[in-house]
Amino acid sequence: MKKYTSLNDIENLSETIQKAIQLKENPYQFAHLGKQKTLVMLFFNASLRTRLSTEKAAKNLGMQVSVLNITNAWSMEFEDGTVMNVNTSEHIKEAAQVISQYADIIAVRAFPTLKDKEKDTAEIVLNSFVKYATVPIVNMESATDHPLQALADAITITEKKTTSKPKVVLSWAPHPKALPHSVPNAFVHLMHRMDVDFVITHPEGYELNPEVTKGFHIEYNQQKAFENADFIYAKNWSSFNEYGKVLNEDSNWMITEEKMGDGKFMHCLPIRRNVVAEDAVLDSNNSLVIEQANNRTFAAQVVLQEILTNL
Amino acid sequence: MKKYTSLNDIENLSETIQKAIQLKENPYQFAHLGKQKTLVMLFFNASLRTRLSTEKAAKNLGMQVSVLNITNAWSMEFEDGTVMNVNTSEHIKEAAQVISQYADIIAVRAFPTLKDKEKDTAEIVLNSFVKYATVPIVNMESATDHPLQALADAITITEKKTTSKPKVVLSWAPHPKALPHSVPNAFVHLMHRMDVDFVITHPEGYELNPEVTKGFHIEYNQQKAFENADFIYAKNWSSFNEYGKVLNEDSNWMITEEKMGDGKFMHCLPIRRNVVAEDAVLDSNNSLVIEQANNRTFAAQVVLQEILTNL
Amino acid sequence: MKKYTSLNDIENLSETIQKAIQLKENPYQFAHLGKQKTLVMLFFNASLRTRLSTEKAAKNLGMQVSVLNITNAWSMEFEDGTVMNVNTSEHIKEAAQVISQYADIIAVRAFPTLKDKEKDTAEIVLNSFVKYATVPIVNMESATDHPLQALADAITITEKKTTSKPKVVLSWAPHPKALPHSVPNAFVHLMHRMDVDFVITHPEGYELNPEVTKGFHIEYNQQKAFENADFIYAKNWSSFNEYGKVLNEDSNWMITEEKMGDGKFMHCLPIRRNVVAEDAVLDSNNSLVIEQANNRTFAAQVVLQEILTNL
CATH class of the missing domain: 3.40.50.1370 (Aspartate/ornithine carbamoyltransferase)
Known part of the structure; x- marks a missing residue:
């Protein structure tokens, strides 16, 4: 290298x-x-x-x-x-x-x-x-990128997957501040390289750079996107089209225990509790965030x- | 440990x-x-x-x-x-x-x-x-505590004491800013553990947390407290009762060479010269402040x- | 030492x-x-x-x-x-x-x-x-001094000189901010110790501390100073007489490729391009600035x- x-x-x-x-x-x-x-x-x-x-x-x-x-x-x-x-x-x-x-x-x-x-x-x-x-x-x-995070995530998914081709969802989540696209971009780059069934979900207007997401399905209905997910990767980002703008802080997009089902929760950290994801998600055994940090x-x-x- | x-x-x-x-x-x-x-x-x-x-x-x-x-x-x-x-x-x-x-x-x-x-x-x-x-x-x-400082002070007192049960005085001293209670608390905790004759002196209103000082004599007359002292530990702190307030900057409480007698001077540093203690105290052979820092x-x-x- | x-x-x-x-x-x-x-x-x-x-x-x-x-x-x-x-x-x-x-x-x-x-x-x-x-x-x-820089410059000149007694010029150069005298002083101190033909050039009013430059020729005409120079050391400094003042930002004093001739260019860095020296000087093979940094x-x-x- x-x-x-x-x-x-x-x-x-x-x-x-x-x-x-x-x-x-x-x-x-x-x-x-x-x-x-x-x-x-x-x-x-x-x-x-x-x-x-x-x-x-x-x-x-x-x-x-x-x-x-x-x-x-x-x-x-x-x-x-x-x-x-x-x-x-x-x-x-x-x-x-x-x-x-x-x-x-x-x-x-x-x-x-x-x-x-x-x-x-x-x-x-x-x-x-x-x-x-x-x-x-x-x-x-x-x-626009965070490839060390993506590699840590790749290690984590590889260690924790229980099926050969897991379903992975990248979900936008609310946040009060305008955040970069580096982590979601890096994760999408990773998904291009792993053998997964990958879906992106976010409110309309939060489309990432289309050069990055090209070839992946964007599902605007979070509930539908989450069905049978093995891994749910939550992350806020600001708008790419209306560059750097916060268009939406809708708390309905927060990740909850109920939404997670049996899926494993991933986030790059730091995370705002009860804004991006509720306490129960982070405190659950299905949360991989500390493993990700370790990796x-x-x-x-x-x-x-x-x-x-x-x- | x-x-x-x-x-x-x-x-x-x-x-x-x-x-x-x-x-x-x-x-x-x-x-x-x-x-x-x-x-x-x-x-x-x-x-x-x-x-x-x-x-x-x-x-x-x-x-x-x-x-x-x-x-x-x-x-x-x-x-x-x-x-x-x-x-x-x-x-x-x-x-x-x-x-x-x-x-x-x-x-x-x-x-x-x-x-x-x-x-x-x-x-x-x-x-x-x-x-x-x-x-x-x-x-x-x-x-509210600084136990690494207390342990360094314990080493210093042990190295420098010339009697088996030395008299040790903790004296409040003036300072223009509101300072924490961490160091005086830590020193009082230490005094509970060492075989010493210990007195605390400060102006009225500067009582430390009574949970910490319980069992020790508080002498409001600094001169009386200093009589025959082997070690004088000077430190400013803000009021505990009127929490975080500076009630008094009375320079009569400054540590002077005359007050010190043959006592050894201790302070955790940094120290404001000619406010907390006069130059002659810090420049004296009886000052242990550099030894404390080394320890x-x-x-x-x-x-x-x-x-x-x-x- | x-x-x-x-x-x-x-x-x-x-x-x-x-x-x-x-x-x-x-x-x-x-x-x-x-x-x-x-x-x-x-x-x-x-x-x-x-x-x-x-x-x-x-x-x-x-x-x-x-x-x-x-x-x-x-x-x-x-x-x-x-x-x-x-x-x-x-x-x-x-x-x-x-x-x-x-x-x-x-x-x-x-x-x-x-x-x-x-x-x-x-x-x-x-x-x-x-x-x-x-x-x-x-x-x-x-x-007022920077002797580690001077020693690095001494190494650089020793490595790069092609004659036993090179001609070295220290030239003031323009800069929008008031800068210290440390580097030019250090370089002049060095010149006192090396076997060189040394000239200082700067606009009138930019005389360095005369205690430092004593014994050296000051040439107010930059062009004349640069004639047949082997090494040209550029540096801005503020006035010593009108202490710390910026008296002059005359861009005619900027170091250009044309002025350099076959001389080697030296500067301690950081350098403002196209203010202190033009791009062509820094991008030339005759620039020694990276070597100086390495040394x-x-x-x-x-x-x-x-x-x-x-x-």
Whole structure:
């Protein structure tokens, strides 16, 4: 693996999942692979799970880790040819090359603006790092994708499925704030790669980027979508068409125990209780959210391991 | 030791103190005990001494350390059953369980509100971590206690005492800001466990929580309290009765060289010079404040060591 | 080496440069020198290059590293005898001694006020750490100096020079904000120590501290200064005479490809493109800025190594 900016960087997904499951059993078996190698983790946005799990994954592999919080990605210049006499004080060309001097792998988190659809869709921050850095880049959640989360979810579904082709539903759920499309996009990308019966459900107006969901059935009736579901993945996102807008906070879309039936509940966390899903869902034995969080470590570890092997 | 949230978690105090003193002589003797173990340090409030000493203690034991600053504990939800559609975005139930996936021990710092006496006294943040985390919790200063400071003070007194039952005075001192009760409470808890002649002195209205000071003599005359004192522990705190209020900034309560006599001076730091104590006190050979700070490392290390041994 | 607060702490510069160049070839040859030693890095100001390169250097030597961001140096008290009842909450006397309990070496970054010339010139923060700390201090950019940058520049010039006595020009360049004198001062200090033909060029009114530039020719005509230059070091700084003021943003002083001729371009970064220097300069093969950034690691490493050897 030369980089991990999207799930496309994984050639053989089921093989990668199996490697991660083996790592989970013995996380320190490759503790010398990262010796004298440095991971620089750059956060343009706050992080709890991604920060702790990726740091742990790197250290499990024996890597050195530097964590750098940069308050605002947009004080960095991403355009070519700009006269930088206003707000931006460093060009990504220099920044990415410079950080590459101190890192063997660079991991980057940079959320979308949710205001400038074109900029977000172009993944300017992530792609600029890929373009100008001279070391491999790992995506720790970008404007439109979150492939480490998707890989953790792949591990979780593989571990917990009881049929060869489970029914998986991605359901929009209410939330008071405008949230990115990164996690739902990442999950849809994953569904393209797994042998599942996949349905997306959300209120009208909440269609994700059609380039992403192409080929999947969108069912606007949540109840119908949930019938016989093995896994229900809940997530809020803001509108893609009316870009970054909250169109609807209808609590009828909240995930309830009754709606879940025997399905297993998934969510990337953090989750607002009794808004996205009711307490009974999260406190049920059918909730997989802590398992998903745990698998973040092994998703990151298998990715770092694959990249280290190719350095 | 299963956790360290208060001095009560130490069964045999004098034995623990002796272990810490031995660690001080050879800090790396257990450098393999923490191998492949991770300490996650969560700071809801700023830290210098606690941060550096606890991190060093963990690394002396060979642990991996992740430090996470979280700006505001109160954007986390601590109540059960809340509809989280306003300010809080993650419930402690998830947060504590998730962090437990990445940590073998979690250390938490969360100061009091000094506004909501009931909430502070209930130690909601600390106790919620204890309740929901699946790994041991270490208190790096909570709403009402600071047991790592108390243990460092215990080591310092043990090292510096010249009589078998020294006279120890805890004296309130002036300060322009409202400060927590954590350190004085922790010190009083300690005094219950050591063989000392203990007196508390402060202006009227500054009584600490009577549950904490029960059984000890409060002397409102500072001069009388200081007579023949071997150790004088100075600390400001805000009123407990008029919760979180500054009632008095009377500089007559400042600790002076003259008042000290031959007593040894203690303070947890940071200290405002010429407000809490005059320069001559801090610059005297009788000041133990730097020794106390140094002992923070070995207090933390003996605690982590005891917990690691029981994992 | 007992400390590294200025280039004066290097006795034999060319020997130190050669050591750094050897380290670059095999950065891990002294990986056990820093075992069980801790570097505490204190940042009163933001940092990217210095943070990552110094941390990496320390870890290459096997040291433990703690990074502490302290928002504001000026909430620390640096004056003697002050009654600290207003804004400052900890005196440098305690802070420096306390941090010395947890560190074998302390590295400090503290920028100038650019308002109080006397305070800045006196290097109060840095010198207070030197005075009160009980372990060696490393300057990671202070009010008036940046000797780690200077050493990296020394390595770069040594590696890239093609004549025994190259012509080196330090040129002021425009910038919209008031910047410190640390980097230009450090570079001038370096020029005093290297066998070069050195010229300083800037608009009138931008004279650096004459104590620093004493003995060097100042040429107000940039074009004339650049004639036959082997190395052109560009940097903005604010006025020293009209302390901290931006007197001039004349874009005629911007470094262009045409002006450069065959000279090699140097800058400490970050750099505002098309303000300080045009794109063509930075994108040219004659730009050494990434090499300079890379050499920051080995400058820091040779310094830490020399200090560790003397502990």
